[in-house]
Amino acid sequence: MEIEMMTESSEVLKRRDYKYGFVTDVETEDFPEGLSEDIINHLSDIKNEPDFIREYRLKAFRYWQTLEEPEWAQLNYPKIDFQALRYYSAPKQNTDGPKSMDEVDPEILETFKRLGIPLGEQARLAGVAVDAVFDSVSLGTSHQEELEELGIIFCSFSEAVEKHPELVKKYLGKVVPYKDNFYAALNAAVFSDGSFCYIPKNVKCPLDLSTYFRINSAGTGQFERTLVIADEGASVSYLEGCTAPQRDENQLHAAVVELIAMERASIKYSTVQNWYAGNENGEGGIYNFVTKRGLCAGNHSHISWTQVEAGSAITWKYPSCILKGDYSRGEFYSVALTNDHMQADTGTKMIHIGKHTNSKIISKGISADHSVNAYRGQVKILPSADHARNYSQCDSMLVGKNCSADTYPFIEIQNKTATVEHEATTSKLNADQLFYLESRGLDEEEAIGLLLNGFCKDVFKELPLEFSVEAVKLLEMKLEGSVG
Amino acid sequence: MESLKKIYEGNRREFGNIARLKNFSAEKFQEFEALGLPNRFKNDDWKYTNINRAFPEDLSYLGLSDTPDTANAPELDSRYYDIHIANGVITNLNFKLDGVSVGHGLSESWDSIEQSLSRYKIKNGVEALSQAIAGNIVTLKVDPATIVDKPIRLFFYHGHQLEKSLVNSLVLIEVGRNAEVSILEDHIGPVESKDTLNHSFFISIDDNASLNHVKIQNTGSQTSFIDHSKITLNRHSRYKAYNLARGSHFARYELSMLLQGEGSEATFNAAYTTVEGQHLDHHTIVDHAVPNCVSQQLYKGITSDGGRSVFNGKVFIRKNAVGTDASQMNKNLLLGDQAEVDTKPQMEIDADDVKCGHGATVGGIDPDQIFYLLSRGVPKDRAIMMLARGFLRDATLDSLDPLLKERINEELEHGLAAYVQ
Numbered sequence: 001m002e003i004e005m006m007t008e009s010s011e012v013l014k015r016r017d018y019k020y021g022f023v024t025d026v027e028t029e030d031f032p033e034g035l036s037e038d039i040i041n042h043l044s045d046i047k048n049e050p051d052f053i054r055e056y057r058l059k060a061f062r063y064w065q066t067l068e069e070p071e072w073a074q075l076n077y078p079k080i081d082f083q084a085l086r087y088y089s090a091p092k093q094n095t096d097g098p099k100s101m102d103e104v105d106p107e108i109l110e111t112f113k114r115l116g117i118p119l120g121e122q123a124r125l126a127g128v129a130v131d132a133v134f135d136s137v138s139l140g141t142s143h144q145e146e147l148e149e150l151g152i153i154f155c156s157f158s159e160a161v162e163k164h165p166e167l168v169k170k171y172l173g174k175v176v177p178y179k180d181n182f183y184a185a186l187n188a189a190v191f192s193d194g195s196f197c198y199i200p201k202n203v204k205c206p207l208d209l210s211t212y213f214r215i216n217s218a219g220t221g222q223f224e225r226t227l228v229i230a231d232e233g234a235s236v237s238y239l240e241g242c243t244a245p246q247r248d249e250n251q252l253h254a255a256v257v258e259l260i261a262m263e264r265a266s267i268k269y270s271t272v273q274n275w276y277a278g279n280e281n282g283e284g285g286i287y288n289f290v291t292k293r294g295l296c297a298g299n300h301s302h303i304s305w306t307q308v309e310a311g312s313a314i315t316w317k318y319p320s321c322i323l324k325g326d327y328s329r330g331e332f333y334s335v336a337l338t339n340d341h342m343q344a345d346t347g348t349k350m351i352h353i354g355k356h357t358n359s360k361i362i363s364k365g366i367s368a369d370h371s372v373n374a375y376r377g378q379v380k381i382l383p384s385a386d387h388a389r390n391y392s393q394c395d396s397m398l399v400g401k402n403c404s405a406d407t408y409p410f411i412e413i414q415n416k417t418a419t420v421e422h423e424a425t426t427s428k429l430n431a432d433q434l435f436y437l438e439s440r441g442l443d444e445e446e447a448i449g450l451l452l453n454g455f456c457k458d459v460f461k462e463l464p465l466e467f468s469v470e471a472v473k474l475l476e477m478k479l480e481g482s483v484g
Numbered sequence: 485m486e487s488l489k490k491i492y493e494g495n496r497r498e499f500g501n502i503a504r505l506k507n508f509s510a511e512k513f514q515e516f517e518a519l520g521l522p523n524r525f526k527n528d529d530w531k532y533t534n535i536n537r538a539f540p541e542d543l544s545y546l547g548l549s550d551t552p553d554t555a556n557a558p559e560l561d562s563r564y565y566d567i568h569i570a571n572g573v574i575t576n577l578n579f580k581l582d583g584v585s586v587g588h589g590l591s592e593s594w595d596s597i598e599q600s601l602s603r604y605k606i607k608n609g610v611e612a613l614s615q616a617i618a619g620n621i622v623t624l625k626v627d628p629a630t631i632v633d634k635p636i637r638l639f640f641y642h643g644h645q646l647e648k649s650l651v652n653s654l655v656l657i658e659v660g661r662n663a664e665v666s667i668l669e670d671h672i673g674p675v676e677s678k679d680t681l682n683h684s685f686f687i688s689i690d691d692n693a694s695l696n697h698v699k700i701q702n703t704g705s706q707t708s709f710i711d712h713s714k715i716t717l718n719r720h721s722r723y724k725a726y727n728l729a730r731g732s733h734f735a736r737y738e739l740s741m742l743l744q745g746e747g748s749e750a751t752f753n754a755a756y757t758t759v760e761g762q763h764l765d766h767h768t769i770v771d772h773a774v775p776n777c778v779s780q781q782l783y784k785g786i787t788s789d790g791g792r793s794v795f796n797g798k799v800f801i802r803k804n805a806v807g808t809d810a811s812q813m814n815k816n817l818l819l820g821d822q823a824e825v826d827t828k829p830q831m832e833i834d835a836d837d838v839k840c841g842h843g844a845t846v847g848g849i850d851p852d853q854i855f856y857l858l859s860r861g862v863p864k865d866r867a868i869m870m871l872a873r874g875f876l877r878d879a880t881l882d883s884l885d886p887l888l889k890e891r892i893n894e895e896l897e898h899g900l901a902a903y904v905q
Binding site: 419 | 528824
């Protein structure tokens, strides 16, 4: 009798609705479905963009038309009809747009409140500057003045195009050119908005910069573009967190993130991704096809990627580092959790070009239910990279009998002074350990939390504190009812 | 492709009126034409290796029925049960043993051969081609419960005029229940030879049988060497293999191991050395299809100036293969400025209660170790040699026949000698 009750309660937990699954009812200005040069021109017109952006978009679009959708990742999903997507969706604005938080549509503010995003005063208390992206147009940006004093530019991409065209022109597409891949080309053609961040020389950004992305309108792909530049000696920590409402229809997210670190600069980019992953039958959910890449352009520069991937029906992303400057460092810390019918193919690329470059990869994959979780990574040491060093560790944890964990590392070494180590292990969430903890009086949830925390410790300790707490909670919630 | 077609047609003429063989060959060649040679840009398994290097357009046809030229044949070695093979044909052997049967040629037993071959799935064009042009098939059968006291040696040598020829051989090995045997494969060839040597081995190990398998490849430095080995392990069988590769300017090894009987164990180690202009590629697939099997791989290689080594290992653990213990390791030592190492240790795991790990390392010799040896009065050359030797010997299997171990060490020394100026 008791056993029956227990299984029932775990079933209930498992079906727990997506916490952030609600749709905000805001009037939106949508484009018709489909993609053509007209649509792109129209997009440029609306956003009042300078010619170089328009040309960039058109060039990318023409190139994109020559490409075929990549299929190598062995992901299983119905083909996307790119002509059936809508490429722009913006909340209807007052003629001048909101200037302060008070002017923002209260319903949108309510949404953020429900998501628990610290905005305005909340943001100040939490010490976080938020540039919140609601669908495609940036809304209120906080802490702007404080940052302006230091010369830090942190604004929406559209604003950057308007106010700092010289910087955008100089760096746009330098790390991820539009010819990079299918989705990068698509993004370059239709990117709607995103974030732009420039840290001037020798400035240490006093706040963790943060953007929340939220996909809202049905049937719109969101094509964000983020550009973070840390000039000589600058340093910044950037947070990106995502939640999306529940949808029956798949949504495409093809973002591009470019990071550039000059001499002695340091960029830390952290992501918690928890988009809607579809229901337990694998219907619906976000397709997350993202190109993220950082360039360590100067000597002694440093780029660190930390990601917690817990959502999306399909995740396909490889935050990478090009280590061009001598003594530059690249790091990648990742926890990818998949459950139900989620598919994740994620990893990194570390391209060593400069001398004495150093990279570290720590990847933890947890798969549960019917999910597929793959690590795919590349470490390439070019002949010029004397005394390069890489350490990679990829651990997988399997929870349940129907999931799978794959590892595909590519290690290409062309310099004899390189030292490269790669190791990977696979284990299961141990029933004995759980039993032990439960016998000591911890309940199942706490026990799982503790074990997960131990497994992912190396990654979580890299996250900013508030993210770290959120991440553990997220994983615990996702795995409820999966462990038996 | 044209040259390969000519070779195939030449073969077909010589099959004479053996209709079954002709049909089989035609079928396989059709398959080859459909698959084509693996493409580097389309097939990830061939990303680092251009197979066209092994199949140049001017590859000439070597007659199936031409009796191999035995003038250069080495002598039979009484330490082994010795079988000499040239151009895929047995030319000499020194034993007749109860429980061991050896067959070859365009034999009448084609039915059973075809049946055996049909159990193995063709993966790529090269495999289809090997079967399409294989007329002479060597079979080696060890009867159940036979324990062979000395290693059986398959000695592959060069037995034809010096030309750019395609030498194709296909060997079927069956080890019966409870049998135990050691096999040494020895590959040699003249320095000037520009042949492409294409070998296929199909090995099946029955319940509780044991096979130790050593492969030593030291063919001429201008030959291309392709090796496909497919091994099936049944209940509680044991397979231990050691592969030493140092000859040929282009080599590709494809080893597929299928653990289809519960409780089977496979160990696969390799040591290899590459020097300037050499391209050496090891591909392994270990497929755990049933519960409670063990597999271990340790590949160690030294790559020096101008050489390139590739390792691509893949471990599959199928859904019901619980209790699997699989490990895979590739270690590389780099000894030159222009050396390149590409390594891909991969895993696909669909079962939860398993132990599985893999790893890869690439690096040069530790300067501290060299310094230590120098401080002890060891000259630098010798210090490097000592460290390199220690590195490679690590892969040698302890449980091998002493005769084989001695042979391995000898070859390793020859391989290492290339690194000391």
